[in-house]
Amino acid sequence: MTRSFGRRRFLQTLGGGTATILVAACGSSAPASVPGGGATSNSPTAAPKAAEKAAPAPPAAKAAGSGTFWFNQPPQQEAFQKIIERFNQSGSGKMEVVLVPAPELPTKLATAIAGGEPPDAVRLGGPAVNSLFMTNGHAAALDDWDPKIGTYDFLPPIKKAVTRNGKMYAMPVNSGVQAFIYNKDVYQKAGLDPEKPPTTFDQLLEFAAKISAGGGGQVWGHYVPTAPIAQTGADYFPSILWAFGGKELSDETKIAFNSPEGVAALQWYKALFDRKAMPIKQVNEIQMLQDYLTGNVGSIGVYPAVVARVSEAGFKSASARLPAGPKGQTAAIGFGTIMVMDKAKNREAGWAFARFIGLEAANGAFWNISFGQLPPRISFREDPAWKEYESKNPLVPAYVEAQKTTDLPYFGPGAQEIGVELGKAIEAVAFGKKEPKQALDEAAQASQVILDRERKKG
Amino acid sequence: MAAEAVAPQAAERSRSRPRLGRIGVYAFLSVGAVVVLLPYIWMIGSSLKYEDEMFRTGWQVIPTRLRWQNYADAWTQYPLGRWIANTVLVASIETLSTILTSVLAGYAFARLRFWGRDQLFYLYLGAMMVPIQVTLIPSFMIVRSLGLLNSYQGIIVIHLVQFSGVFLMRQFFLNLPSELEDAARIDGCSWFRVLWQIVLPVSLPAVAALGILAFTTGWNDFLWPLVVVNKPDIMTIVLGLASMRSESTSWGPLMAATTLSAVPLTVVYLLFQRWFTEGIVTSGIKG
Numbered sequence: 001m002t003r004s005f006g007r008r009r010f011l012q013t014l015g016g017g018t019a020t021i022l023v024a025a026c027g028s029s030a031p032a033s034v035p036g037g038g039a040t041s042n043s044p045t046a047a048p049k050a051a052e053k054a055a056p057a058p059p060a061a062k063a064a065g066s067g068t069f070w071f072n073q074p075p076q077q078e079a080f081q082k083i084i085e086r087f088n089q090s091g092s093g094k095m096e097v098v099l100v101p102a103p104e105l106p107t108k109l110a111t112a113i114a115g116g117e118p119p120d121a122v123r124l125g126g127p128a129v130n131s132l133f134m135t136n137g138h139a140a141a142l143d144d145w146d147p148k149i150g151t152y153d154f155l156p157p158i159k160k161a162v163t164r165n166g167k168m169y170a171m172p173v174n175s176g177v178q179a180f181i182y183n184k185d186v187y188q189k190a191g192l193d194p195e196k197p198p199t200t201f202d203q204l205l206e207f208a209a210k211i212s213a214g215g216g217g218q219v220w221g222h223y224v225p226t227a228p229i230a231q232t233g234a235d236y237f238p239s240i241l242w243a244f245g246g247k248e249l250s251d252e253t254k255i256a257f258n259s260p261e262g263v264a265a266l267q268w269y270k271a272l273f274d275r276k277a278m279p280i281k282q283v284n285e286i287q288m289l290q291d292y293l294t295g296n297v298g299s300i301g302v303y304p305a306v307v308a309r310v311s312e313a314g315f316k317s318a319s320a321r322l323p324a325g326p327k328g329q330t331a332a333i334g335f336g337t338i339m340v341m342d343k344a345k346n347r348e349a350g351w352a353f354a355r356f357i358g359l360e361a362a363n364g365a366f367w368n369i370s371f372g373q374l375p376p377r378i379s380f381r382e383d384p385a386w387k388e389y390e391s392k393n394p395l396v397p398a399y400v401e402a403q404k405t406t407d408l409p410y411f412g413p414g415a416q417e418i419g420v421e422l423g424k425a426i427e428a429v430a431f432g433k434k435e436p437k438q439a440l441d442e443a444a445q446a447s448q449v450i451l452d453r454e455r456k457k458g
Numbered sequence: 459m460a461a462e463a464v465a466p467q468a469a470e471r472s473r474s475r476p477r478l479g480r481i482g483v484y485a486f487l488s489v490g491a492v493v494v495l496l497p498y499i500w501m502i503g504s505s506l507k508y509e510d511e512m513f514r515t516g517w518q519v520i521p522t523r524l525r526w527q528n529y530a531d532a533w534t535q536y537p538l539g540r541w542i543a544n545t546v547l548v549a550s551i552e553t554l555s556t557i558l559t560s561v562l563a564g565y566a567f568a569r570l571r572f573w574g575r576d577q578l579f580y581l582y583l584g585a586m587m588v589p590i591q592v593t594l595i596p597s598f599m600i601v602r603s604l605g606l607l608n609s610y611q612g613i614i615v616i617h618l619v620q621f622s623g624v625f626l627m628r629q630f631f632l633n634l635p636s637e638l639e640d641a642a643r644i645d646g647c648s649w650f651r652v653l654w655q656i657v658l659p660v661s662l663p664a665v666a667a668l669g670i671l672a673f674t675t676g677w678n679d680f681l682w683p684l685v686v687v688n689k690p691d692i693m694t695i696v697l698g699l700a701s702m703r704s705e706s707t708s709w710g711p712l713m714a715a716t717t718l719s720a721v722p723l724t725v726v727y728l729l730f731q732r733w734f735t736e737g738i739v740t741s742g743i744k745g
Contacts, residue, residue, distance in 0.1 A: 068688075098688040101700040112684040115598040117607065290512060290709075 037301050054421040055333045066094040067120035067349025070109065072102040079370040085365065093352040095121075106132065113138050118341040121350030123173070125336045126351075127161040127411035133339060134162070139169035140340040145351045152359070157408045158335045170337035174373035178239050178331045180323065181292070181306070181395065182299035184316040190298070197299075197320040200309045201268055202241060204299070204323045206279035211298040221277035221298045223291060224269060226422075226430040230415075233409035233422025233443075236285075238409040239301065242264045243325025248410040248418070253455065255447045258440035259423065265325070266436035270429050273370050280431055286401045303334060304399045305372045311395060319398035333406035335376055365389075374399055413454030418447040472564045498720070505529070505713035512709045528710035529718070538715055540691060541698035546611060546722060548683075548694060549676030552617040556672035557665055559619045564627025565653050569639065579628070590681055598685055612686045613694070617676060623668050630655065630664040666733030670726060677723050695719045 071080055077099055088094050098119065100108055105122070106129060112118050118138070124130050133139055143166075150163065154172050162170040183336050189209040198204035200292035208221025215221075223239075225232040238248060246261035256262070272278045283291070285302070292300045295315045301322050310317045322331050338357060340350035348457050361379065365386040368375050374396075375381055381390075381400065390396050412416070425439035434442075500519055504512060505528055507521040533536055566572075567579050590597075597616055606612035634657065642652045658665070678694045687693055693701070699719060702712045727734070 099690060099701055101684075101697075102705060103703075104684050104700065107681070111594055115602050117598075117602055121642050290509075293509070403645040443604050 011191070026410055055450060065346055065349055066096065067344075067353065068098060069095045069345045069350075070098045070100050070105065070119045071091060072100055072105045072123050072125065073371075074445060076301075076371060083357070083363075083367055086366065087353060087356050090356060092356055093349045095353050097351065105129075111131070112280075113341070113343065116343070118344050120344040120346045120351075121338050121340050121353050123336060124170065124339050126334055127408055128337065128415050130162055130337055131411060134164055134169040138303040138342055140342045140344075140347055140350070141167040141169055142171060142288040142340065142351070142354065143167045145355070146252045146359070149359075152310035155333065155335075155376050155378070155403065155406070157406060158376050159388055161335070161411065162337060169356040170339040172335050172337050172376035173354075173364065174368050174371060175335040175356045175376040175403070176303040176305065176373055177333045177399055177406050178236070178301050178322055179402045180299060180301055180320045181310055181317055182320070183292070183295065183297065184318050185295070186219060186298045186315075187413060189219075194316075194318070195377055197318065198323045201240070201323050201325050205268065205271055205275065205277065208272065208298055209275040210268060212275070212277045215296070219296045219298070220279055222272060222282060223278055223288045223297055223300045224272065225283055225285060225288060226427050227282045227287075228416075228420065228424040228427040229284060230419030231285055232304075232419070232426050233334060233424075234409055234415055234419025235334070236301070237265070237422055237426060238407075239322055239330070240268065240325065242330045242332075242407070243322075243327060244268070245325070245327035249412075249451075252412065255418070255444045255451060257447075258437070261327070262440055265439045266426065266429055266440055268325075269426060270436055273430055273432070282427065304374055304396065307395045307399075308372050311393065317395065319395040321398055321402045321414055328405075330405050330407050332403045332409050333403065334408075336373070374403060413457070414447070417450045417454075421447045421450070469668040485621070501713055501720075502717055504648060504683040504709065505717045507710060507713075509708070509710060525710060531708070532711040532715040532718065535711065536698065536702060536715060537690070538695075538698070542719065542722065544610070544692055545677055545695040545719075548613050549673050551610075551614050552676040553619075553669050553672040555614075555618040556620045556623045556667055560660075560668055561653070561658065561665065562625030563619075563624040564655065565631050565649075567624065567628045568631035570649065582621045582624065586625065594642035594681070594685065597682075598683055601686055607686055608688050610692060611724045613679075613683050615694070616682055617672075617679070620672060620675065623672060626668055626671075627661075627664060630661060634660065661707065663733045666730045667736075670730055670734045673726055674723060 027413075069084075071077070073080070080097065084095055084097055091290045102125070105124070109122060124133065130139075149168050150159070150166065155175060158175055159168070162168050162172060180197060182197050187194040187207075190207075191214075192207055192210065194215065198207050204222060211219060211221035223235045237377070241248070241257060241262055244261045244265035246259050246265055247256050250256035250259075272282055288300050289302065289306050289309065291297050293309065293313050295313065307319075322329055338350075338354040340347055340354055344350055357363050358377075359361075361383040362385065364375050364380045365383040367373070368380075369385060369389045375383075375386065380386060390400065409415075421443040425434070425443035428434040428439045429436050496519075503519045503521055506524045506526065507528075508523055508525050511518065511521055511523070523680060567575060601607060601612050601615060604615075606615060638656055639652050642656055643649075647655075678696055679694070680700070683694045683697050684700075687697065690701075696719075699712070699716055702708075736743075
């Protein structure tokens, strides 16, 4: 998941900000327009059965010389260094690593591109940031090296997000999806069966309320993000919105999250607070995890990067797919890519590294195990190392299972700003300042202005 | 009788009014001080907390158990010493250069008469209003063409001259009485000697204020080092702290590192605070 790599955080920084301006300013020939923003339809995308077959062999690697790679998670450099050593010893090329704090990567990258000093390849998280650099013509088409790349078994929503006019402009290297993590000890203390997590949102509400009722104001049933930021509205809310039958947009031009289904989804949030199943406070993804790790929270819906930390906590946790709503369950998916920069000095080195991770199962599995992610290619799950990892980490299989019905949250024009508007609406409801309908109507009105403006920009 | 009785009461009231006013002022300032200091107290408190206490709901500034290991972790797991040394080097050179150029240019704009002086000053003043984001790419391209990317020189060069400093010094010099300088000029002193031997000795508070402001700017600069630095061994402290963040951030060591990074700046301020305050007042930029 991209998500574990801090995608959300640098998207918050990004939204309509400096990087966007810089990227646009230095944009050259755009490879294509953004196709629909990805998530106007939220029909579940089942992983292709063909994917179960072994991955086709990629074209043989040639030594590509030395290159520069920008990595956006400096705190994970220890794990990353092992990957780089593996690559450097493979004979495919040599890669020098530059560590760039994730939130600042778009700004630094945009400046370097404009200044004529882009890296050969860069790790980017999430559809919006990928789209930003693809749409402005800074990414090299990977089909130029491997014409069959579009036929490989990448998860369909991810492939769609990195494809423009039939060509892939970034190599998906990891993915993530929301799943349900719960504290078995808390469940047991509340008199709930720790082996039976809730399967519907109604049930989750009941369980969460019961946990809080017996927690004396110290233990809470369930957490959802409530901070007025893009992460809340653009990354986390869609799974629940879809479960209630809502959509972010009805088509590419019309905001639709304030539909009766959307209001019902937000009403569910409100019920969490009305029934004191969650404390009334601003919570972002990090805080949600931190509070969960105190052992005083019953459950959270999160991405797989948290698995390692949750496993190390001093209490027993289990995972399951997110509960279903009246319209089923489609979890929001995220991903990370390696993008080869079009104007790089040594694009071959960039491609060699992207290929090494994205098209070779053993390396792809190694990457995802190292960072607690999920392979974006179905066939990579058959890699022995991955299978062993899955068998040793009981929290992981639920995530793999959840990948079967996933979709990307809306990531088209204005996605981040629209996410912020949704985040504000959620916060207003959480703090009891507005009713769900009013909050969503106001957010929809503001979002429509944003969408119209961004679409006009082209 | 009645009039005599009323008079002491009136005097008492008039004495108590200023006292009440002073109490109000102190109460206001105390609240302001708490508001300003609270984030720092929180930072220090968090630097000594265990992870499980870090995000507990509610106000818990003081940790229940102290974890000094956060400081050891910050120091051993990250090149904090190197980052701080880099920042001291960068900020010191930028400060010295800023003082030198600001004093010379500020004095020229305040006292020397030359064609287009005021127009040039207003042009600079306008340039001061342009945010760095606008000049980021051109500056990057210039530094790249000079071959200074990934070097200390590359970080420093953009801050060698800071027009806010020129503005501050000009305002200060304009407030100085010019009689002494006129006398010196009549006696044959050159402009530079007037500046060096007459003006500068009485301008030390303003220079100190400028120095602290320049040092703080250099210390806290983030965006420019971010774009010109790729090598970890020349990272500045702010860049280093940013690189410690992720979704799995260890907040204890990060808060410890943040606390340590604030120490040099605090020391510089404490050493020069009297001059700093005086300089801000006398240069007329206190608002």
